[in-house]
Amino acid sequence: MSTRIPPLVGADLWQAVVRAAAGRCQCRGACGKSHAKDGGRCGREHGGYQQHHGGGTVRLLAAPADPASLLLPPHRIAALPKQALAAWCPACHDAGLAAARKTARAAAPAEPDTLFDL
Known part of the structure; x- marks a missing residue:
């Protein structure tokens, strides 16, 4: 794994999540890809190069491990314990979201087609 550059806010929490993930994206298909080529887990590593999605350096995110929790408001996500977080590459995070x-x-329940019930 290459040198880790932490974010400006929450660096300790981010480093704990990325360390637990061994610097590698923890997506196992929540993004819609099987990641079969990488043994069922996304192969992107923090600081590595991504060939797709515009190329460039991979910067892992610490976000909810449960894909449904990605929909929580930011203040609720920030309150999650580190055990509820996982390392995500931006491509898997965006696709999972x-x-x-x-x-x-x-x-979600279907909304009525009319303004008033008759």
Whole structure:
């Protein structure tokens, strides 16, 4: 794993999450990909180079491990304990968040088509 550059806020928590993940994205398919080529877990490492999604250096995020919890408001996410967090690469995080939103929309009750019930 290459040199870790922590974020400006919450550096201790971020470092604990990334250390527990061995500097590697912990996505195991929540993003919609099987990651079969990497043994079922995303192969992106913090500080490594990503060939897709615009290229550049991978900067892992500490975010909820449960994809449904990605929909929590930021102040609730910030209050989560480190055991409830996982290291995510930006591509897996964004795809996991989109999948969680899609699941939440599908589970939401249908709204009536009219303004007033007759």
